[in-house]
Amino acid sequence: xxxxxxxxxxxxxxxxxxxxxxxxxxxxxxNPGCARRAILDAAGVDKQxxxxxxxxxxxxxxxxxxxxxxxxxxxQVKADGAAELLTLLREHLDLPIPQAHYDDLSxxxxxxxxxxxxxxxxxxxxxxxxxxxxxxxxxxHPLLRLEVxxxxxxxxxxxxxxxxxxxxxxxxxxxxxxxxGQADGGKVAAAAIQSAVYVLALxxxxxxxxxxxxxxxxxxxxxxxxxxxNRPVATSLDVRKQLTVLRRQLARIARIDDLxxxxxxxLTFDLDPDGDGxxxxxxxxxxxxxxxxxxxxxxxxxxxxxxxxFCRDEARGCTAALGxxxxxxxxxxxxxxxxxxxxRGGDVPDDLAEAADLLRTAARLRADVLKEAV
Amino acid sequence: MTESVESxxxxxxxxxxxxxxxxxxxxxxxxxxxxxxxRQAEQDWDDALAHAQHEEAGRETPGQDRGGxxxxxxxxxxxxxxxxxxxxxxxxxxxxLLTVPAAPRLIATVHEAFFAGTFPSARxxxxxxxxxxxxxxxxxxxxxxxxxxxxADLLAPARGLLAISTWPMERxxxxxxxxxxxxxxxxxxxxxxxxxxxxxxxxxxxxxxxFAASIPGATESAGSMHPHEVTQAALAELAVHQAADQxxxxxAARRAREQLDEAQQLFGTRIQxxxxxxxxxxxx
Numbered sequence: 001x002x003x004x005x006x007x008x009x010x011x012x013x014x015x016x017x018x019x020x021x022x023x024x025x026x027x028x029x030x031n032p033g034c035a036r037r038a039i040l041d042a043a044g045v046d047k048q049x050x051x052x053x054x055x056x057x058x059x060x061x062x063x064x065x066x067x068x069x070x071x072x073x074x075x076q077v078k079a080d081g082a083a084e085l086l087t088l089l090r091e092h093l094d095l096p097i098p099q100a101h102y103d104d105l106s107x108x109x110x111x112x113x114x115x116x117x118x119x120x121x122x123x124x125x126x127x128x129x130x131x132x133x134x135x136x137x138x139x140x141h142p143l144l145r146l147e148v149x150x151x152x153x154x155x156x157x158x159x160x161x162x163x164x165x166x167x168x169x170x171x172x173x174x175x176x177x178x179x180x181g182q183a184d185g186g187k188v189a190a191a192a193i194q195s196a197v198y199v200l201a202l203x204x205x206x207x208x209x210x211x212x213x214x215x216x217x218x219x220x221x222x223x224x225x226x227x228x229x230n231r232p233v234a235t236s237l238d239v240r241k242q243l244t245v246l247r248r249q250l251a252r253i254a255r256i257d258d259l260x261x262x263x264x265x266x267l268t269f270d271l272d273p274d275g276d277g278x279x280x281x282x283x284x285x286x287x288x289x290x291x292x293x294x295x296x297x298x299x300x301x302x303x304x305x306x307x308x309x310f311c312r313d314e315a316r317g318c319t320a321a322l323g324x325x326x327x328x329x330x331x332x333x334x335x336x337x338x339x340x341x342x343x344r345g346g347d348v349p350d351d352l353a354e355a356a357d358l359l360r361t362a363a364r365l366r367a368d369v370l371k372e373a374v
Numbered sequence: 375m376t377e378s379v380e381s382x383x384x385x386x387x388x389x390x391x392x393x394x395x396x397x398x399x400x401x402x403x404x405x406x407x408x409x410x411x412x413r414q415a416e417q418d419w420d421d422a423l424a425h426a427q428h429e430e431a432g433r434e435t436p437g438q439d440r441g442g443x444x445x446x447x448x449x450x451x452x453x454x455x456x457x458x459x460x461x462x463x464x465x466x467x468x469x470x471l472l473t474v475p476a477a478p479r480l481i482a483t484v485h486e487a488f489f490a491g492t493f494p495s496a497r498x499x500x501x502x503x504x505x506x507x508x509x510x511x512x513x514x515x516x517x518x519x520x521x522x523x524x525x526a527d528l529l530a531p532a533r534g535l536l537a538i539s540t541w542p543m544e545r546x547x548x549x550x551x552x553x554x555x556x557x558x559x560x561x562x563x564x565x566x567x568x569x570x571x572x573x574x575x576x577x578x579x580x581x582x583x584x585f586a587a588s589i590p591g592a593t594e595s596a597g598s599m600h601p602h603e604v605t606q607a608a609l610a611e612l613a614v615h616q617a618a619d620q621x622x623x624x625x626a627a628r629r630a631r632e633q634l635d636e637a638q639q640l641f642g643t644r645i646q647x648x649x650x651x652x653x654x655x656x657x658x
Binding site for chain 2: 079080081082083084086087090097098100101102103104106107108109110111116135136137
C-alpha cells in the first residue's frame with residue numbers, strides 16, 4: 001500500500017470502500033472542479049451515510065422499483081442467449097447470420113471475482129479482435145477498467161457487440177420507454193454519457209492490446225422498451241460530443257495527490273462506530289471535517305450528488321448557489337451580499353469595477369420597472 | 375412437520391445405500407430386511423408429506439422448497455389443474471420436450487404451455503443444489519438428476535441453465551454458439567409439439583411466438599405464424615451454426631469425460647484455487 005492509498009484509507013475510516021461506477025464517473029465529470037466530491041469518491045467514502053449523519057440526508061439513489069424494472073427488462077432481452085438482442089443487432093449492425101456467439105462474462109468458472117472477470121474480458125476481446133474467423137459476437141456483462149483521478153474503477157457495460165472485421169459497439173439497456181420514437185431527453189442524455197464512459201474504458205482496454213481507438217464505434221446502441229409494451233427497440237446514440245467532454249474533464253479532475261497535499265494529515269470521515277456499528281462521532285465534528293475540503297456547489301449537484309444538501313446549505317449566500325449563469329455574469333463577486341452592496345453604490349474595488357457597473361445598471365432598470373408598475 | 379419429512383429422506387437415502395451395499399456383498403437376508411425397512415420408510419414419507427400438504431393447504435404460504443421432496447401442490451393450487459408430480463419431474467418433462475439445456479423461466483413457461491401446470495421459476499433455484507446434495511450422498515440412486523450445463527471453456531456450471539443427467543455430455547456443454555443453437559433447437563421442438571396437439575393451446579402459441587419473433591424469416595406476425603414455417607426457418611439458421619458448434623461441443627465433452635469425476639461431470643467445477651493461484655502470481 002503506497003502513501004496515497006494509506007491516506008485515502010485513513011480518510012475513509014473503517015467503513016467499506018465504495019467504488020466508482022459509470023454513474024459516479026458521469027456525475028464527477030459534470031462537476032470536475034469539486035474537490036470534495038473528488039476526495040470522497042477517490043477514498044470510496046459512503047457519501048449517502050456521511051451526508052445523512054452530518055444532518056443533511058439526500059433523497060438520492062435509484063428507487064427499488066426502478067431497479068427491479070430495469071433488471072427484469074434486461075433479463076428479458078438477454079434471455080435464451082440474448083435472442084431478442086441478437087435480432088435487434090442483426091437489424092442495426094447488419095450482423096451476418098453466422099455471427100451469433102454469446103459469451104457470458106458475469107462470472108468466470110462460477111467465480112465472480114472482479115480481477116478474474118476483468119482478465120477474462122480482456123482475453124476474450126483480444127481473441128475476438130485478432131481472430132480471422134468469428135470468435136465472439138456478444139459479450140454479456142464484460143468488466144472493464146478506467147483510470148479516474150489516478151485510481152482504477154471497474155465498469156460493467158450491459159453488453160459489447162463485435163462485428164467481425166469491424167468494430168466493437170457498446171450496447172446499453174435501459175428500461176425507460178421510447179414512445180412514438182421519443183424518449184425522455186434527460187434520461188437519454190444520462191444514458192449517453194454513461195455509454196461514453198464505457199466507450200472510453202473499452203478503448204483503454206483495447207489500446208493495451210495495441211488496437212487503435214477506431215476499433216470502438218463512437219455510436220453506441222441504446223435498447224429501450226417500445227411504447228407501452230415490453231418489446232425492445234434499438235436506437236443509435238452518437239456519443240462523440242460526450243466523449244470529448246468526458247476526456248477533457250477526466251483530465252481536469254485534479255490528480256488526487258495534489259488535492260491530498262492541501263488537506264490536513266489527520267482528516268478522516270470515519271464515523272467511529274462501536275461494536276454494533278452505531279456511530280459515536282459527533283455530527284458537528286464530522287461536518288467540520290467535511291467543510292475542510294472545498295466544494296464547488298452548483299444547483300445541478302442536486303440531481304447527481306449525495307452531498308448536495310450539505311453543500312447547498314454551506315453555499316447559502318454565495319452567488320454560485322444561484323446557478324452557472326448567475327456565477328458567470330457576476331464573475332469575481334462571490335457573495336450575494338457583496339453583489340447587493342455593489343448595486344447600491346458602496347465602495348468599489350478596482351478589479352470589480354466592471355461587475356459593479358453592470359449591477360448598478362441592473363438595479364436602476366429594476367427600480368424603473370417597479371416604479372412604472374406601481 | 376417438514377423436519378420429519380427431511381429426516382425421513384435422510385433415512386431413506388441411508389437405507390438405500392445400505393441396501394446397495396448388502397446386495398453387492400451378496401448378503402440376501404440382510405438385503406431383504408433392509409428392503410422392507412426401506413418400503414416402510416417410504417410409506418412413512420408419503421404419509422408425512424400428505425399430512426404436510428394438508429396443513430399447507432390451509433395456509434397461504436407455499437411449502438418450503440426442497441426440490442424433489444415437495445409436491446408441486448400449494449404453489450400451483452391457484453391454477454385450475456394442480457399436478458401431483460414432484461417439481462423435479464415437472465422440470466424433467468419440460469426439459470425432455472425441449473431436448474436442450476434451458477433457463478428456469480423457459481422451463482416454467484414450457485411446462486405451463488404443454489403440461490397444464492405452472493410453478494414459479496424462482497423455485498428452481500434450489501432444485502439444482504438439492505439434486506447435487508442427493509447425488510453426492512448416494513450417487514446414481516435416482517434414474518436421473520436435474521443437473522448443470524457446463525461451459526465449454528472451463529467446464530464450470532453455466533449460469534442459470536438446467537439440464538438432465540442422462541443426456542450425452544455433448545448436449546450439456548455450452549460453447550459460445552451453443553445458446554443460439556439451443557434456442558433454435560428448442561424452437562423446433564416447441565413447433566413440433568404444437569403440431570402434435572389436437573386442439574390449439576393459446577399458451578403454447580404464445581411460447582412459439584416468443585421463439586419465432588427472434589428467428590429471421592420465421593413469421594410476419596403473431597397471427598399468421600405457422601409452426602411448420604417456424605421449423606423451416608429455424609432449421610435454415612441451424613444449418614449455418616451447427617458444424618462449428620458441434621466441433622466445440624465434442625472437444626469440450628471429450629475433455630470433460632477425461633478430466634472430471636462423476637459428480638463434476640454433472641455439476642461442474644468451480645475455480646477457487648485457480649483464482650488464488652492467479653492472485654498469488656499477480657502479487658509476486
